[in-house]
Amino acid sequence: MTTVLVVDDQFLIRAGLVGLLRAAPGIEVVGEAGDGEEAVERAAETTPDVILMDIRMPGISGVTATERILAAAGERAPRVLILTTFDLDEYVYTALRAGASGFLLKDAGPERLIAAVHAVAGGDTLFAPSVTRRLIEAYAPVRPAPGPGRPAPAELAALTAREVEVLRLIAKGLSNPEIADRLFISEATVKTHLNRTMAKLGLGSRAQAVVLAYETGLVTPRRG
Template sequence: MTRVLVVDDQFLIRAGLVGLLHAAPGIEVVGEAGDGEEAVALAAATCPDVILMDIRMPGMSGIAATEKILADAADPAPRVLVLTTFDLDEYVYGALRAGASGFLLKDSGPERLLAAVAAVDGGDALFAPSVTRRLVEAFARQCGPTAATDEPPPDLGALTSREVEVLRLTGRGLSNLEIAGELFISEATVKTHLNRTMTKLDLGSRAQAVVVAYETGLVTPGGAG
């Protein structure tokens, strides 16, 4: 049973999401929150597997709530799936950098929403790597990574040459299977390299790895990387 917490400040949207999830087999809605502070409290109290997180809310934003929840969560931490009204929302970049597992448009159909919940709950670090890559690229092209955060990009010096290559291809939006084909190694080996990279760079999700690939210049907006 997948335990889901729904966070959205708009009552009708929140109620619609809750109703859809209640009707889906294998999903239990453990709570619903209308703002970030309530989301943090409910996440600590209910320990959900997946959190559907709105970004723009009064008070504590979805980005701040995501950072707080993931920082305080016991292992395994919940997977945060960002909800946004449009796919080039600059706030989503911040949410991905904060550790969200991916994002979903609010106008997505029921099947896509349920598939996204199942994917992140099943351990997929990112629901749609290529889509998130396009999001990061579009925002990086508009503003540059320094506009998204004041923090310096991480140092890649601790990575092996193979780990750097896997990170670069991850930033280009390739799946593990596609990376394996590019590098002529097994998919399991790709996963091992990526996991080691994320550990060394203290990254919580594949989405963060995509962001780091742009911030460090491994991949450039509009370029092949």
Template sequence: MRVNVRVAVVDDQILVRAGLAALLRAAPGIDVVGEAGSGEEAIRLATTQRPDVMPVDVRMPGMSGITATERILTTCGEDAPKVIILTTFALDEYVYNALRVGASGFLLKDTPPERLIAAVQTVASGDILLASVAIRRLIEAYDSPAVQVPPPSLAGLTPRETEVVRLVGRALSNGQIAETLQVSEATVKTHLNRLMAKLGLCSRAQVVVLAYDCGLVRPGMR
């Protein structure tokens, strides 16, 4: 029997929050288990209701959505929900910082309803969700000399795990990586889970950022 995706919606604007919640409640396969209007409420909701996915507004009074995301992921640990950052503004620092703290996706608030629903299902299954604007902004940021990021160490990874980091950074799916490496998707998932555990990462999006940080992927690289 298929289990519905448990979702909690976070936005400081009550009309926006209610609209998102109503939209998701009407979608098959999704249960809305709560709503929050601030970062502090979002953390409490994440720990008490244990949702699978949380769409979180990036700009809220007090604690920002990015800070709330980091706190949620740290507090909930292995049981942490997948966070989709929602914003009206496609700004470089939002994209980069959201991915760095572990958000699983990034969507603009003018995204059509059907794409929001698909986004929830996508991140619930463990895949990364990056709108085309997010990928473009990330690449533009790394193409700028203003971005100076000390490369993290990959010394603890095996050569195959390092290769998986590179391929994830190129936005390949597990199926595409499996085809490239001529292994099964299950093997790819095993490599990905192990390297994320070694590096203390909690989302596939963080692996993308890591690939750029380490120079395994650069703008324009194929």
């Protein structure tokens, strides 16, 4: 059973989300909050598996609430799924950078919402890789990518060559099966490389790993 905390400052939207999730098999809504401050408190009380977090709220924003929740949670950190009106939103980019697992547009249908919750709970932190990549490319600072034969960025020095390559392909939007096929390794080995990469770099989500790949210059945003 996946436990969920729903956070949105608009009562009707929050009530609609709660109603949809309560009717879905395998999901239990353990709480709801109307602002960022309450979200931090309720997350500590209920320790949910997934938090649906509105990005723009009065007072403490969804970004700040996400940062506080993840910092306080330690190893039992929930997966934060950001709710937003606009996919290309710098607030969403900042939330992914802070460790949110992905984002979902508020006009997504019920099936997509439920699928997103299950996907995020299962560790699929890039629910919409192509859209997430466009978002990151829009806001990530531009740094020169290392050319052929050049070492990876200094921030990634702790990684092996294969871990760097897996991170590069993840940042380009490839799925685990696609990476396995590209590198002629098993999907389980891809997951092992990713888990080791995240542990070495202190990352909490796959989306956060993608952000880091762009910010270090391992992958260069395509702009213009």
